Amino acid sequence: MTDVQPTLKVEPGDVPDAPRPVFELFEGFALTSVLASLERAGLLARLEGGGVPADSAEGEDGLPLATLRYLAQRGIVEETDGTFSLSARGQAITRDKGYLVWLQGGYGHVLAALGDFSTGAQRYGSDVIRDGRWVADGSALIGRDDVSPHATAVLETIDFSHVVDLGCGNARFLIAAANRFGVTGVGVDLAPEACEDAGHAIAAADLSDRVIVRCGDAGDLDAIPELADADLAVAFFLLHEIFEHGRDALMSYLRKLGTIMPRGAHMLVAEVQPASGAPDERWRPEFTLLHAIMRQQLLTEQGWHDAFTEAGWSRHEVRELGLPGAVLLLYRNDAPGGAEGGA
Numbered sequence: 001m002t003d004v005q006p007t008l009k010v011e012p013g014d015v016p017d018a019p020r021p022v023f024e025l026f027e028g029f030a031l032t033s034v035l036a037s038l039e040r041a042g043l044l045a046r047l048e049g050g051g052v053p054a055d056s057a058e059g060e061d062g063l064p065l066a067t068l069r070y071l072a073q074r075g076i077v078e079e080t081d082g083t084f085s086l087s088a089r090g091q092a093i094t095r096d097k098g099y100l101v102w103l104q105g106g107y108g109h110v111l112a113a114l115g116d117f118s119t120g121a122q123r124y125g126s127d128v129i130r131d132g133r134w135v136a137d138g139s140a141l142i143g144r145d146d147v148s149p150h151a152t153a154v155l156e157t158i159d160f161s162h163v164v165d166l167g168c169g170n171a172r173f174l175i176a177a178a179n180r181f182g183v184t185g186v187g188v189d190l191a192p193e194a195c196e197d198a199g200h201a202i203a204a205a206d207l208s209d210r211v212i213v214r215c216g217d218a219g220d221l222d223a224i225p226e227l228a229d230a231d232l233a234v235a236f237f238l239l240h241e242i243f244e245h246g247r248d249a250l251m252s253y254l255r256k257l258g259t260i261m262p263r264g265a266h267m268l269v270a271e272v273q274p275a276s277g278a279p280d281e282r283w284r285p286e287f288t289l290l291h292a293i294m295r296q297q298l299l300t301e302q303g304w305h306d307a308f309t310e311a312g313w314s315r316h317e318v319r320e321l322g323l324p325g326a327v328l329l330l331y332r333n334d335a336p337g338g339a340e341g342g343a
Helices: 024-042 043-048 065-074 090-094 097-112 114-119 134-148 149-156 171-179 192-204 227-231 239-243 246-262 283-295 301-310
Strands: 078-081 083-086 160-164 182-189 211-215 232-236 266-272 315-320 326-333
Touching: 024 065, 043 078, 043 090, 043 232, 043 239, 065 078, 065 083, 065 090, 078 283, 078 326, 083 090, 090 097, 090 171, 090 227, 097 114, 097 134, 097 246, 097 283, 134 160, 134 171, 149 171, 149 227, 149 315, 149 326, 160 171, 160 227, 171 192, 182 192, 192 301, 211 246, 227 246, 239 246, 246 301, 301 315, 301 326
Parallel strands: 160 182, 160 232, 182 211, 232 266
Antiparallel strands: 078 083, 266 326, 315 326
8 A cells, every 4th residue: 555645735825936025025124224224323334435345344343244245145235356345236225325214213113113103002202202313314315315406406596695494404405505505594403413413514514603503493483583584494394293283383384484584585395295095106105104103294285385375475486306206395475464675
């Protein structure tokens, strides 16, 4: 009698060659964490600067050899003659590293607490908050390529001499505007870490006599006296935080800003529109979710236009940004109560 071997029942998910997309997510999470952490530690710059010799990668100040080997296995770096350098794929990713810093450091722990937020065990804003320095650093890196060039092009169409940057982060845009246009400026930001970094950056740029940053709430317009003399206000990804308190709060903010600033002054705004549900959308669904966790809503371009015009501002220009779904809005203060003067 021939022995009969037992037959194993194979489920569809057990087929060795079946796609397992979970590992794509696993890889993406790990790479995001590694690259963002190296950037924040100042070590990614060594790879971007030309390469890291393998024999120098084991010291306290070097990139751990195991990390370099991992990045090589994932196609981020290449090893040639004992030196690790960025591959073409690595160069493409690190050009957009700000998104990784913004997500992993600024909001990674916020997303990790989503379950507790959903059950009520924790609450955003009291038990868990975003990291101000990571958000500021990530936003500055994102803004360098996907916001600043567009904003600079728009600002070249108007005259202005004094800027107030509402929610300035580490003041990179304010510094760039001072250098490019020769203007003076004041920045306001709520995060002490971002304000500290801004102070260092302003000093390093030798602009301490023309640019200052003050730690404070950009939502409290009464605490920003410089607005009365400003012919340009900048609010990059700030107004949705005002809208968090309702449309009436947003309208009150825009109207008050119009009465404080001179007539003819401008306001430059960048915002991300809410996710539309399109299957190939990038960035917007994640941005929308994170702000929903923070109990913040986003508006479409038309929604922002309706709010501005109702508050007494007229549209000067609207254009898309490099961030998927983001728009840049330039409005002019035509409020009857605005101070006389302006551009």
